[in-house]
Amino acid sequence: MTIAEDARRAREASATLATATRAAKDSALHAMADALADRTVGILAANSADLDAARGAGMATALLDRLALSADRVAGMADGLRRAAALPDPVGEVVRGSTLPNGLELRQVRVPFGVVGIIYEARPNVTADAAGLCLKSGNAVLLRGSSSAARSNEAIVAVLRDAVAAAGLPADAIQMVDSASRDSVKELMRARGLVDVLIPRGGASLIRSVVEDSTVPVIETGVGNCHVYVDEAADLEMALSIVVNAKTSRPSVCNAAESLLVHSAVADAFLAMALPALRDAGVTVHGCPEVVSLGAAAGVPVLPATEEDYAAEYLSLDLSAAVVPSLPAAVAHIRRYGSGHTEAIVTGSLEAARAFTSTVDAAAVMVNASTRFTDGGEFGFGAEIGISTQKLHARGPMGLPELTSTKYVVTGSGQIR
Numbered sequence: 001m002t003i004a005e006d007a008r009r010a011r012e013a014s015a016t017l018a019t020a021t022r023a024a025k026d027s028a029l030h031a032m033a034d035a036l037a038d039r040t041v042g043i044l045a046a047n048s049a050d051l052d053a054a055r056g057a058g059m060a061t062a063l064l065d066r067l068a069l070s071a072d073r074v075a076g077m078a079d080g081l082r083r084a085a086a087l088p089d090p091v092g093e094v095v096r097g098s099t100l101p102n103g104l105e106l107r108q109v110r111v112p113f114g115v116v117g118i119i120y121e122a123r124p125n126v127t128a129d130a131a132g133l134c135l136k137s138g139n140a141v142l143l144r145g146s147s148s149a150a151r152s153n154e155a156i157v158a159v160l161r162d163a164v165a166a167a168g169l170p171a172d173a174i175q176m177v178d179s180a181s182r183d184s185v186k187e188l189m190r191a192r193g194l195v196d197v198l199i200p201r202g203g204a205s206l207i208r209s210v211v212e213d214s215t216v217p218v219i220e221t222g223v224g225n226c227h228v229y230v231d232e233a234a235d236l237e238m239a240l241s242i243v244v245n246a247k248t249s250r251p252s253v254c255n256a257a258e259s260l261l262v263h264s265a266v267a268d269a270f271l272a273m274a275l276p277a278l279r280d281a282g283v284t285v286h287g288c289p290e291v292v293s294l295g296a297a298a299g300v301p302v303l304p305a306t307e308e309d310y311a312a313e314y315l316s317l318d319l320s321a322a323v324v325p326s327l328p329a330a331v332a333h334i335r336r337y338g339s340g341h342t343e344a345i346v347t348g349s350l351e352a353a354r355a356f357t358s359t360v361d362a363a364a365v366m367v368n369a370s371t372r373f374t375d376g377g378e379f380g381f382g383a384e385i386g387i388s389t390q391k392l393h394a395r396g397p398m399g400l401p402e403l404t405s406t407k408y409v410v411t412g413s414g415q416i417r
Contacts, residue, residue: 010115017112028164036081044070063148094107104415110404115141119200127152140170221387282317284303286305341364342366363388376397
């Protein structure tokens, strides 16, 4: 089966989904959730085979964590589908409307994209999240996961397709395209006219390749070189809690902190607390000369940071760190090395918070909170399709409304121009 054939079947399915009622879509989502729960054992067996192969190939620990499923993670996937069912249906929502002076009634309403392609790496939970959100928003989806997760993804998609069909909607609304060949990615990127939009989720090289080579419109999701800046007016205990959480709660995800910036006025006191705490949590710090010196004073080895360290999305228990002389210097550092994902400030100063939020260019800016909150579920959107770092159409966690376009419906009573 070629990508073009898959896409044609998806387009036929999308025509049905576009007019499906909320009740029909929600029923399918609940059926999908129940089926994941009922068939967890088979999904975990497929995932175990993927993990064995990945370990044999020497996959990095951070990527193994992304690949791994457990009963709890499968249950979380099912819960995500149920949460999506509980959300308002965006299709048909009136974005704006008015009556023109000539009597024409103008309404801008949300409509599905049609066929959405998702190209993603490692994480099989994305398979269920993407399928559920696309179905709820009236879109058919073509899923192209990585070959390392092929067995897991195929098992999940088989479960979801059976459930969708049993609920009375077309199974071809959810399709897994071939992940064994790189040609399938190229074909998907060239399927303009059959695929309406592509969303890449993964590392910088994958996203760059899709953005630069695709003829299909792309919604760019970005890598996460997220910073936490500890201001001179910060509560240092609060800052410590936020930094440790942002770095260590799940280091392999895009909203984990990768860089720490500390105002010079509090650097001695804060790093005397933070460096031992990070060491005890298993974090390796890559620091500027001042951080290296403060680490030595605290008995904590700190590696000298390079330009590559400051720009890195580690996805591991590594953290770059620098002392900065001012808030503007912190913002300048973020502008130079940040990826536009999530940036955080810890401060007790309203003036500093306002200055940071107004001058930092990112999809999400946190004040006295962990970067780990940049997430569709945490924002109350249900699951998310990804976190967009572009500035067109969608920015930040992409929930259901971001998976729609709009059209204008104009109603008249015989007006001519």
